[in-house]
Amino acid sequence: MCRLLIQLVMVLMLACPLTAAATEEYARQTGRECAACHLDPAGGGELTRAGKEFAATRADAAAKPALSAAAKGFRFAVGYLHLITAFLWFGTILYVHLVLKPAYASSGLPRGELRVGIISMVVMGITGIILTRFRVGSPELLLQSRFGILLLAKIALYLVMVISATFVITVIGPRLRRKEPDSFPLIVEGDMSAEELALCDGKEGRPALFAHQGTIYDASASRFWKQGSHMGRHQAGGDLTEALSQAPHNADLLAALPAVGRLVAGVKRPAPLHERVFFFMAYMNLAIVFLIVLILALWRWW
Incomplete structure (x- = not known):
């Protein structure tokens, strides 16, 4: 089933012809601001008349076919799914940190949040690859434009989140669920620390x-x-x-x-190493969420 899904995604990607993506490189070529070609002063989206004429010359020079209606619909659907998944994933992270606090998961990762995180990472990865394929016409664009550099930074942050989540799920999670019977006696009644x-x-x-x-x-x-x-x-x-x-x-x-x-005050012990690693990664992922949102803001308004 998984292999069939991957093959279907690849067929859809190959069946959708791509156009050259307009970037700030084109603005440098013309010496004009983004507003000269786009209705949105920040760039992107619907083109002005001058923008359409310039895009036509670029298309003629590159000899690439225009994006078909089916391809545009597919790209829109993938982009919409990408955003919805990002809202669910980032919303879960913010909810855990701002409402429940990470300490509530320090005795074991909740299955619900764990399931949302795993599904979100997979969907974000697949949709991100498809959208990058539509937007980036050549590898050089990743290093020669602000859009490409920000995209690489966003991909790097995503990979850090995936790697840290994998480590927490496979290594830290089992240790959080396993309570070590240390020097504290097990009591069932009376005042406790x-x-x-x-x-x-x-x-x-x-x-x-x-x-x-x-x-x-x-x-x-x-x-x-x-x-x-x-x-x-x-x-x-x-x-x-x-x-x-x-x-x-x-x-x-x-x-x-x-x-x-x-519940009474007791001797304060330093948290075990695996708990400290868990809290570090939890707050690191929260910081990454804000960094990714910052990248999106730079794309749109800077």
Whole structure:
């Protein structure tokens, strides 16, 4: 199925004749601003009469056929899918950082966000290759124009995100899900520190405890907290005060769970190396999102 999809994409790409892409190189040749050929002063999009005449001379000189209606429709559909996927992917990253905070995934990567990320990376890669094929007529354009240089920077940032995500999924993720029984004893009742509470994550027979506004609750017997996970989004073993404030229900439902103690200050330990790497990559990807948006702004308005 995957091979058939790839072959179909290649056939569609080969079946769509390409035209020479207008860039700032053409503006240098004529000595005019982008507004001389484009209705949009920033360049790109619909051409003015002078722009159409110049494009006709370029097409005659290059002896390349015009883009067919089917090819334009295909390019539009691919570009639309590319943008929608970018919104979903970047929106998920922003939601995790600004609303849920990366700490909520520090005990294991949520399946929902993980699925969105993997699908988004694949779709962004395929659609990006197709759109680059339409826009870039020759490899020289990548190094001889501002558009090409920015495109290379965008591709490099995308590859960094893909490589870091692959590393987190294959190496960091399994270690986040695996709690190491260190020197802290496993207790199930009474006041606990955050380090002691982290051991009660509901996995491998351990109790499922979590804190809310300083009180520790035992959700081990609740059918809504199987394996220490609530609705696939909240994980036992931590302070869920902020996370549960975003839940569709109010805190009154916690009254059905037994309160077993209070969350108290304990000895602050440095986070394990894999957790520090996870937080570093999480915030690095957030910075990359803003850099890619900056590149899009430079393309459009600079």
